[in-house]
Amino acid sequence: MSHHPNARTTDQLRSFIDRLERLRAEKKALDGDINDLKTEIKGFGLNPKAIEKIVKERAETASQRATREYTEEQAQIYRAALGMLDGTPLGDAARERLSRKPDEEDGAEQPATPAPAAITAEDIAGARERGQVDFAEGRKVTENPYVAGDPRRAAWDEGWCAASGSDGMDIPAAFRRPEKKKPDPKDPSDGENPGPDDGG
């Protein structure tokens, strides 16, 4: 007993507790940092929630993303069936899905995107460039020349946005979150263009 060789157990216990507490503290600190960052984002005029959404998406694995999108497609199909499609037409994926014959169901890796046939990567790049040009020439973002379902449509969008982001304005208006002008919660001018009641 002179040299209690295992007050060690108690020491270990103490050490475990210390380590646990330290780890929890670090986690808490990170929470603080994240909050600070969100504040900074808000202060900069951007929308933290939207950014978080993007971060979450980027964190998804391929299969998670697939599942999520797949579910969303089905939801859209159901909405259409129920007559709930309210100004948000079917997405491309849902559209493509509906156009399949029953027996070519999933698995069967057929051409997939039905129409665009001959669209190449260059076409895409071209569309992007054209979006930039169109912006420079004063066309509006609503004047995308490509039809929905055409992959070039998104590319043109990107080009237009890219150009619009480098035009000298400090923050493009649409990027900014509108001022918190406490909108009367009783009349959200429902359905028109709401703007936020920032907390949901």
Added chain:
Amino acid sequence: MSHHPNARTTDQLRSFIDRLERLRAEKKALDGDINDLKTEIKGFGLNPKAIEKIVKERAETASQRATREYTEEQAQIYRAALGMLDGTPLGDAARERLSRKPDEEDGAEQPATPAPAAITAEDIAGARERGQVDFAEGRKVTENPYVAGDPRRAAWDEGWCAASGSDGMDIPAAFRRPEKKKPDPKDPSDGENPGPDDGG
């Protein structure tokens, strides 16, 4: 003490506990019912998750919906700026938002939807009907004649889906959830058309 007028307190206590337990039990029972329902849905070949999504949306208040959509718009704008728009072009709302002049920011209730100018409720109804006809004539869902951004586009979609839902097939293929054909999780043929790994 013959008539302890307030063993009542203890009785009350007991009663409170009983009531609480009963309520909690009922809640638990409902959880069970919901699970059963989901099983039934799955058994019927529909996707419970997608249905839940719809239910949730329908439960939203106008302002919640507004906020959610608004956040999504901004996220899309950010994605465009980052070059992440991957085949999913800008939604109408985001597009409309980007087309505004900085000074007509939100609040100012100007015409809102920019272009469609003269589109009336009748036009919408007509588009819906045309969707039904087009389905009957064998056109594909991808052949929606209306341009994105045009509200008639969604109406046509609805019409097409409504018609396609009453054509005699028992469950339209696209409604069904594909068989659980254990997709190799290593190769979700990412981006193509995944189908689900239903649990996510």
Added chain:
Amino acid sequence: MSHHPNARTTDQLRSFIDRLERLRAEKKALDGDINDLKTEIKGFGLNPKAIEKIVKERAETASQRATREYTEEQAQIYRAALGMLDGTPLGDAARERLSRKPDEEDGAEQPATPAPAAITAEDIAGARERGQVDFAEGRKVTENPYVAGDPRRAAWDEGWCAASGSDGMDIPAAFRRPEKKKPDPKDPSDGENPGPDDGG
């Protein structure tokens, strides 16, 4: 098309949604009821949180209870080892646990409670009765004659409490929750007898 035999799918979809919404609504209603009940309890002068605790305990299975208590014992032993035992001496179970020889660990169902040897159910009943008598004779609840670790101690407690509950006062003082006399959160007279800041 005259007799779309399977607008049934859409009908089913609609029905599923209805049922889901109904179930969720019922659940929500129950939440409301529970809240009302808590309000009622508070209004009656009892402590809803404490009651919830009891309800939760009663809902536990034997094995859950066993596990919970076992964990608590170990926590107590650890606390003792760390010198954290702050006026809350070791519980009986922990005490009993510490007194075992290593090799008679658990499983081995030996006499278990070490000392009380000859205490019978009648002794317990007697102790309970004595608690009632002692209350009637004006003894204080702190004057429990049984030593800790003796099962009769709890029985006496129960008897005393039972008697004290039927003495004509409408709600025994200790049952009541003290008025919300906004205690200065800066000086909770920490450690003495705090009373609540009810939310925690």
Added chain:
Amino acid sequence: MSHHPNARTTDQLRSFIDRLERLRAEKKALDGDINDLKTEIKGFGLNPKAIEKIVKERAETASQRATREYTEEQAQIYRAALGMLDGTPLGDAARERLSRKPDEEDGAEQPATPAPAAITAEDIAGARERGQVDFAEGRKVTENPYVAGDPRRAAWDEGWCAASGSDGMDIPAAFRRPEKKKPDPKDPSDGENPGPDDGG
């Protein structure tokens, strides 16, 4: 436009996203570390859940602790009233609370702990030492000479445990978590000394 001074907005956006992702990653890493630690604890023969409990307690503010203990007291009183006191006699605080006159309710900072009158810090220290001595002399932990309610009781416990922790055994048996010897869930020898079904 030669030096688009505010592709800066997009750059900022990118930066915000990077920072957010980094912070979230660090948090996730910490979760991993915590899990590793728990595994280590388990491997060492100690009970992670019990340790977590201690860590949580230590993290509590004074007022949180006060509230928690207060609620527990009331729960005990209610249990007593309901005849649920199952071998776990009233705690000191509850006992003290019950012994008050209605009008000296809380707030009024009267002597509080009723009896112990003259017990000093030295008495406490003495009791602790005596616990150590008693352990050395072979007394059992159940032979605590102090009556429940007496603060020296806990001190003696601590002393006894401290001594028992340095006696040369590597891990005192009671510290260890028993092996996972799949206890028959039908007969947890409920109420005796259960040992764990570790997860609850």
Added chain:
DNA sequence: AATGCTCCAGCTGAGC
């Protein structure tokens, strides 16, 4: 600003 509630993710025990 603080607290209570709701939702979600991560973990744990059961079942094929």
Added chain:
DNA sequence: GCTCAGCTGGAGCATT
């Protein structure tokens, strides 16, 4: 052995 449902703890949100 792996997946699945259930649960518990934490984070976000609404409210006062």
